[in-house]
Each structure stands twice: as C-alpha cells, then as structure tokens.
Amino acid sequence: MSDLLSIGASGLKAYSRAMTTIGDNIANAQTPGYARRRLALSEMASGTESALVGRNVSPGGVVIGGLTRSVDKWLIDDARASSGEAERAMARLSWMTRTEDALSDDSNGISTNLTKLFTTADKLTADPNNRTLRAEFLQTAKDIATGFQGTAKELASMSEGISGEAATAVGEINANLDALERINDGLRKARPGSTNEASLLDERDRLVDQISAQMPVTTSYDAKGAVTVRAASSGDMLVGNATVTHVSVATGADGRLSFTAGGAPLDPGSGNLAGLAQAADHVAGQRSGLDAAAAAFAGQLNAAHQAGTDANGNAGQPLFGGTTAATLTATTLSPDQVAAANTSGTNGNMLSIGGMRGANDPEAAWSGRLAEQAQATASARAQGAAAATRADGAAAARDNVSGVDLDQEAADLLRFQQAYSAAARTIQVARETMQALLSAI
Template identity: 70%
Template sequence: MSDLLSIGYTGLRAYSKALSTVGDNIANAQTPGYARRRLDLGEVPSGTNMVLYRGNTSPGGVDIKGVVRSVDQWLINDARISSGDSERASAKLEWMNRVEGALSDDTNGLKTALTKLYTTADQLTADPSNPTLRAQFLQAASDIAAGFQTAASRLSSLSEGVSGAATAEVTQFNTNLDALEQINVGLRKARDGSTNQAALMDERDRLLDQLSSQAGVSATFDAHGAVTLRATGSGDLLVGGGVVTPIGMTTAADGRVSYTIGGSPFPNATGSLAGFAEASNHIADQRAGLDTMATQFAAQINTAHQAGVDANGNAGQPLFSGTSAATLTATSLTANQVAAANATGTNGNMLAFGAMRGVNDPEAKWSGHLATQAQATAAASAQNAAAMTRADGAAAARDSVSEVNLDNEAAELLRFQQAYSAAARIIQVSRETMQTLLSSL
C-alpha cells in the first residue's frame, strides 16, 4: 500500500505543478519575451532494480525534474541578427525621409525661386527698364538666399536631432548592459529547472533581443545560463565575469556620429546605432554639398551680374554675399541697380543670363541634387522593406517554438486535470483497500 500511496502522492504533486505551469503560460500569453514553459516529468526509479539485476516489479511514481523553456537557440540567434538589420535600415530611412523633406521645395522654396530668377531675367530681355520686373528679379535673388538658409537650418537641426537620438540610444544600450549583468548574478544563484531560473532566462533573452536590435553583439552562455556578451565586429567584452564595459559616443563638428568602447573605436554594422551613424554621415554629406552649391551658385550669378551695367550706367554689383548656405545673403540693391544691360544693348546682360540656363546652371544642378536624394531615399526604403520582411519571418519562426498557443494550452489543461483526478483516485483506492484489509483482521 505504501507504493500505491507514493505513486498517488507523486502524481498529485507533479500534476498540480503541471497545472500551475499551464496556468502560467496562459496568464503570460501576451507578455513580451515570455517563452512557453513545460514541466519535465520522469519516472521515479525503483529501489530494487540494479544495472545487472532486476528484482520484482516495483513502480515508484512520477518525479518532477524541472521547468523547461520551449526555445530554439538557432532560431533565436537568427531572429536577433535579422532584427538588428531591420532596426538599422529603419533608423536610417526615418532620417533619410526627413532630409528629403528639408530639401523639398515645399520646405525651402529654393527650386521655385531659382526658376523665378531665370524667368524674370527672360522677361527683362523684352522690357529691361520695367521697374516691376527689376524688383521681381531682386526678390527672386532674396528668395534664393532665404531658401539656402532654410535648407541649411533644417539640415543643421536634423544633424542635432540624429545626434540626440543616438545619444539616447547609447544610454539605453548601456543601461541594458548593466541590467544584463544583474540577471547574470541571479542566474548563478538560481536552482536549475526552477521557475525563478526560467523567469530570469526570459528577462535575459529579452535584454539580448534589445541589445541585438541596437548594435552587433554575440552571446555565449555558461552552465548556469549566465551570458558573456561581446561586440561582433571587434570582439570587445561588453558583459562577462562581473565586468560591464559601456560604450561611448562622439559627434564631430560636421555632425558625424561615431562610437567608442574603452577609448577605442567601436565598429558596428548593424542595429539602430549603425542606422543613426549612417544617417549622420548622409546629413553631413548633404550639408557639405549644400554649402558647395550655394557658394558655386553665388559665384556664378555674381560673375554674370557684374558683367552688366545698371540703369545708371554703373557696373553691376554682386547679387550675393556669404561663404556657405547658412550665411548666403542677397545684397541690398535698388531696382535701378539691376545690371540688365551690357555693351551690346540695354537687355544684353539679361540675354546672357538666359544663355546660362541649361545642364550646368544652378537650377538644373539643384533639380539633379533633389533627384539624387530621392533615389537614395527610395533605395533606403527598399532596403528597409526587405529587412523588415526578413525580420518578420525570423520572428515568426522563433515564435512558432516559444509562443504560447492558447488552444494547445487548453488541451494541456484538460489532460493534466484528468491526470490529477486519476492520481487522486489512486490515493482513494489505496485508502479503501487499506480499510478493507484492516477491517478483515
């Protein structure tokens, strides 16, 4: 009877824990980072059996070996790699779209102002002494200077914005490193197969997911599940052996973002931090290109205007001053100071203006610049779409193993309920048999 009672008792204990585990799965079905758990059950070995000798049949019941998380490490690693690529593409695309907006005509009116300058010059060829057209010509020049200044200001703000976003991301990355080390401390103390260990591993994996989405990292695990984390590119230790090495960030004068670890460069080609760095490089290139275009435009237009003669017979003055897009300023001139004439006639210089219009004029160059930016943004959008598709597929494959399926849990709940009832019935039968035996004495 003692064997029968023992079998019933171990069954009640095991199936009670199994029901609790199923209930935990159901309760955490929507909890981010939670991996489905199951109870690992095994037969209690008989004390009368040995390797080379088997005695009488003596069932021992069921034993709880521990809580097991439903995970596939290969799928987890694949999901983290694809997530890092997706976050890099997404972070870059966001700022590429903002750059395109900063350069658009709706924002700065530069394309419209350039067209207006040449259109007014064409109109002045027919009526060079018209004061209204002369004033419109000067206004177009002023609008161009304002457009360059607006574009420069917007790009400068974007440069500061991406630097701020990268700084916040670095802070969060370092916070996650500290939290991961605390999880390591807990895992080294946790009992194998315990619910506490499973919860710590869930949090460990959630932190590793976040870190992988931020930068390229690689993880290895010891027998307790504690993680050693290194930078993928350089192999530098980030977390391990009680050591946490935070990363740093620097912003160059032109806004380019770079990262360091232990005072050395932190090479990183994936994650949101890589996306911010690439975006900062693109914005810096756009700012430099805008300055070059502004100075070249000013030099070209100033040379053309100074080649003419104004209404008072004086040589034409520069239309612009400044050494960058941000400092480009229209010269304060009166309508009579527009140099419409030259040695060939009263409209000769405006005719020369019209002849400038073509493949290499500022208007065409600016349109080409906008087209190049649009192409770069479209390419970034395509990369982002591909990376997202890849990440979604990897996440779905991972979830197929780790995600809680309520239908399956309901079936498990019914199965363990029946098993629990059966174990209780075993104890009842044991009790009734014992009473029958005792009453017969």
Template identity: 65%
Template sequence: MSDLLGIGYSGLKAYSRALSTVGDNIANAQTPGYARRRLEMMEPVSGSDSVFYRGNVNPAGVEIRGVSRSVDAWLIADSRLSSGDSERAATKLGWLGKVEGALSDESNGIKTGLTRLFTTADQLTADPGNRTLRSQFLQAVDEVASGFRTAAGQLDRMSEGIGGAATSTVDQFNANLQALEQINIGLRKARPGSTNEASLLDERDRLLDKLSSQAGVSATFENNGSVTLRASGSGDLLVGGGVVNPIAVTAAADGRLSYSIGGSPLTITTGSLAGLSEAANHVADQRSELDALAVSFAAQLNAAHQAGTDANGNPGAPLFTGTSAATLTAAALTPEQVAAADASGSNGNMLALGAMRGAADPEARWSGHLAGQAQATASARAQAAAAETRADAAAAARDGVSEVDLDREAADLLRFQQAYQAAARTIQVARETMQTLLNSI
C-alpha cells in the same frame, strides 16, 4: 498500500505543478520575450532498481525534473542577427526621409526661387525698364538665399537630433548591459529547472534581443545560462566575469559619429546605432554639398549680374553675400540696381543670364541634387523593406517554437486536470482499501 498512496501523492504534486505551468503560459501568451514553458516529468527509479538496469517493473509514481523552455538557439541567433540589420536599415531610412523633406521645394522653396529668377530674367528681356519685374527679380534672389538658409538650418538641427538619438541609444545600451550582468548574477544562484530560472532566462533573452537591435553583439553561454557578451567583429568584452564595459559616442564638428569602448575605437555595423552613424554621415555630406552649391550658385549668379550695367549705367553689383548656405544673403539692392543691360543693349545682360539655362545652370544642378537625394532615399527604402521582410520571417520561425499556442495550452489543461483527478482518485482508492482492511480486523 503505501506505494499506492505514494503514487497518488506524487501525481497530485506533479499535475498541480503542470497546471500551474500551463496557467503561466496562458497568462503570458502576449508577454514580449516569454518562451513557452513545459514541465518535464518522468517515472522515478524504484528502490530495487538502478539507473542502469531495471530487473522488474515496479510502479513508483511520477517525478518532476523541472521546468524547461521551448527555444531553439539557432533560430534565436538568426532572429537577433536579422533584427539588427532591420533596425539599422529602418533607422537610416527614417533620417534619410527627413533629409529629403528638408531639401524639398515644399520645405525651402529653392527650386521655385531659382525658376522664378530665370523666368523673371526672361520677362525682363522684353521689358528691361519694368520696375515691377526688377523687384520680382530681386525677390526671387532673396527667396533663393532664404531657401538655402532654411535648408541649412534644418540639416543642422537634424544633425543635432541624430547626435541626441545616438546618445540616448548608447545610454539605453549601457543600461541594458548593467541589467544583463544582474541577470547573470541571478542565474548563477537560481535552482536548475525552477520557475525562477525560466523567468531569468526569459529576461536574459529579452535583453539580448534589445542589445542586438541596438548594436552588433556576440553571446556565449555557460551551463547555468549566464552569458558572456562581446561586440561582434572587434570581440571587445561588454559583459562577462562580473565586468561591464560601457560604450561611448562622440559627435564630430560636422555631426559624424564615432563609438568607443574603454577609450578605443569601436566599429558598429548593425543595429540602430549603426543606422544612426550612417545617417549622420549622410547628413554631414548633405550639409557640405549644400554649402558648396550655395557658394557656387552665388558665384555664378554674381558673375553673371556683374557682367551687366544697371539702370543708372553703373556696373552690376553682386546679388548674394555669404560664404555658406547658412550665411547666404541677398544683397540689399534697389530695382534700379538690377543689371539688365550690357554693351549690346538695354536687355543684353538678361539675355545672357537667361541663356545660362542648361545642364550646368543652378536650376538644373539643384534639380540633379534633389534627384540624387531621392535616389538615395529610394535605395534605403528598398533595403529597409528587404531587411524587414527577412527579420519578420526569422521572428516568425522563432515564434513557431517559443510562442504560446492557446489551443495547445487548452488541450494540456484538460489533460492535466484529468490526470490530477486520476491521482486524487488513486489516493481515495488507497484510503478506502485501507479502511476496508481495518474494518475487517
């Protein structure tokens, strides 16, 4: 009779815990990083048996082995790897899109200004003495200079923005490293198979997911679930043995980023930090190219204008001053100082300036520069789309194992409720049987 009571009691305890586990699954179905849990149960070894040999079947109820999580280590690792690549591509694409916007004509008007400059020069060939056209010509020069300054200012602010984003991400990364070490401490103390251990493992995996999306990391796990984390590629220790080694970021004068750990250079090739580094390099290149184009355009147009003579017969003055895109300025000229004439006639210099239009003129070179940026953005967009598709597929495969299925939980809920009622009925039968025996004495 005592065995019957023991069987019923063990069932009540086990199925009550199982119902609680199902409840946790349902309550956390939408919680990020939560892995489905299940209660592991087994038939206990009876007193007359051993774990190696069972001579007789001797029912002894049910025994709780602990809470386990539905996870697949390979799918998790694959998901983290693809997530890092997706974050890198998406971060880079975001900034390249902003660069494309900063260089667009809607933003700075450089293309419109150059087109207007050459169009006005063509009009001056027909009416070189027209003061209105001369003013429009100088206005176009000012629009070009102002456009270069605008573009340079936007790229400068963009470089600062990337540096600020990198600093913020590095701070978050280091905070996550500290949090991961606290999880390690908790896992070393947690009772195996407990709900507390499962919660700590969920938080550990969530932190590893975040760290992987920020930078490349490589994790190795101890039997108790604690993790040793290293930078992928270099192998530098980030977390392990009670030690946390934070990383740092430094921005060069041109905005390029470099990462370090313990004072030594750290190469990051995946995650949002890698995307920020690549974006910073691209912006630095664009700033350099913008300066080169500004100086080249100024020199080319200055030389063309200085080859002619103005309305007063004086040699043409430079149209631009400045040594970079940020300092490019239209010279303060009057309409009479527009050098429309040359030795061949009153419109000779404007004819020569108009003849500059072609493969190497400022207008065509600027259009080519914009086309190059558009191509770089399109390439980054294609890479980001492919990486996102890959990451979504890996995440779906991972969720197929770890995600909570409410239909399945509903079925388990019904199954364990019935098992709980059966265990309760077992105790009731034992009680009634015992009472009958006592009454018969």
C-alpha cells in the same frame, strides 16, 4: 498500500505543478521575451526494486525533473541578426526621408524660385526698364537665399537630432548591459530547473535581444546560463567576468558619429547605431553639398550680374553675400541697381543671364541634387522593406519554437487535469481499501 498512497501523492504534486506551468504559459502568451516552459516529468522507480534492470522496475509515482524552456539557439541568433539589420535600415530610412523633405521644393521653394529668377530675367529682356520686374527679380533672389538658409538650418537641426538619438540609444545599451550583469549574478545563484531560473533566462534573452537590435554582438554561455557578450566587430568584451564595459558616442563638428567601447573604436555594422551613423554621414554630406551649391550659385549669379550695368550706368553689384548656405544673403539693392544692360544693349545682361540655363546652371544642378536624394531615399525604402520582411520571417520561426500556442496549452491542461483526477482517485481507492481492511479486523 503505502506505495499506492505515495504514487497518488506524487501524481497530485506533479500534475498540480504541471497545470501551474501551463497557467504561466497562458498568462504570458503575449509577454515579450517569454519562452514556453515545460515541466519535465518522469517515472519513479519503486523503492523495493532495482532500477538497473528494466524488467524488475515497478511504477513508484512521478518525479518532477524541473522546468525546461522551448528555445532554439540557431533561430535565436538568426532572429537577432535579422532584427539588427531591420533596425539599421529603419533608422537610416527615417532620417533619409526627413532629408528628402528638407530639400523638397515644398519645404524651401528653392527649385521654384530658381526657375522664377530665370523666367523674370527673360521677361526683363523684353522690358528692361520695367521697375516691377526689376523688383520681382531682386525679391526672387532674396527668396532663394532664404530657402538656402532655411534648408541649412533644418539639416543642422537634423544632425543634432541624430546625435541626440544616438546618445539615447547608447544610454539604453549601457543600461541593458548593467541589467544583464545583474541577471548573470542571479543565474549563478538560481536553483537549476526552478521557475526563478526560467524567468532569469527569459530576461537574459530579452536583454540580449534589445542590445543586438542596437549593435551586433556575439554571446557565449557558462554552465549556469550566465552570458558573456562581446562586440561583434572588435571582439571586445562588454559583459563577462563580473565586469561591464560601457559604449560611448562622440559627434564630430560636421555631425558624423563615432563609437567606442572602453575607449577602443567600435564599428557597429548593423543595428540601430549603424543606421544612425549612416544617417549622420548622409546628412553631413548633404550639408556640405548644400554649402557647395549655395557658393556655386552665388558665384555664378554674382559674376553674371557684375558683368552688366544698372539703370544709372553703374557697374552691377554682387547679388549675394556669404560663403555657405546658412550665411547666404541677398544684397540690398534698389530696382534701378539691377544690371540689365551691357555693352550690347539695355537688355544685354539679362539675355546673358537667361542664357545661363543649361546642363550646368544652378537650376539644373539643384534639380539633379533633388533627384539623387529621391533615388537614395527610394533605395533605402526598398532595403528597409526587405529587411523588415526578413526580420518578420525570422521572428516567426523563432516564435514557432519559443512562442505559446494556446490550443496546445489547452490540450495539455485538459490532459493534466485528467491525470490529476486519476491521482486523486488513486488516493481515494487506497483510503477505501485501508478502511475495508481495518473494518474486517
């Protein structure tokens, strides 16, 4: 009779714990990083029988073996790798799009004003003494210089923005590395199979997910589940042996980024840091190219204008000053100082300036720069879409194993409720039988 009571009692305890576990699964179905938990239950051998011989074992109740988490290491690693690549592509695309906007004609009007400058020069060939057209020619040159200045300022601001975002990302990585070491300490003290251990393992995996989204890492685990994290590119240890190595970022004079871990160079091949580094490189290249374009444009127009004579018969003066896009300024001239004439006639120099238009003139060079940027942005957009699709597929595959299926949980809950009722009925039968025996004495 005592065996019947112990069987019922063990069942009540086990199935109550199982329903609690299912309740935790349902409550955390949408919690990021939560892995579905299952309570390991096994049959208890009778205390009066030998468990070494199967046919002599009689049921003795239910044994709780502890919590297990539904995880697949390969799927986890694949999801982290694809997530890091998606983060890299998204970070790069975000700044590539902003760069395209900064260079666009809607933003700076450079393309429109370059066309207008040559169009006005053409008009001056027909009416070289028209002071209105001369003033329009000078104002257009000023608008072009303003456009270069504005674009240079916007690109410089973007470099600062990328640098700030990288500093924030590195700060998040270091905070996660510190938190991961605290989780490792908790896992070394946690009781195997406990709810506390399962929660720590969930948090461990969530932190590693966040770190791997920022930069590629490799992981290894000890018997207690404590993780050792290393930088994938160099193998340098970031977390392990109760120590943490922080990541640092430095910004060069041109806005390019460099990363280190414990003073050693770090090359993030994927993840958000890699995307920011690539974006910084691209913006730095565009800033350099913008300066070169401004210098080339100013040099060509200055040389062309100085080759002519103004309305007073004086030699033409430079139209622009400055050596970079940020310092490019239009020279203050009066309409009479526009050098429309040359030795061939009163409109000869304007004819020469109008004749500059072609494959290598500033207008064509600027259009080519915009086309290159548009192509680069389109390529980044396609790569981003492909990486996002790949990451979504890997995450879905991981969730199929680790995620909570509410339909399955509902079915298991019903099954354990029935088992709980059966265990309670077992105790009731034992109690009624005992009372009947006592009454018969």
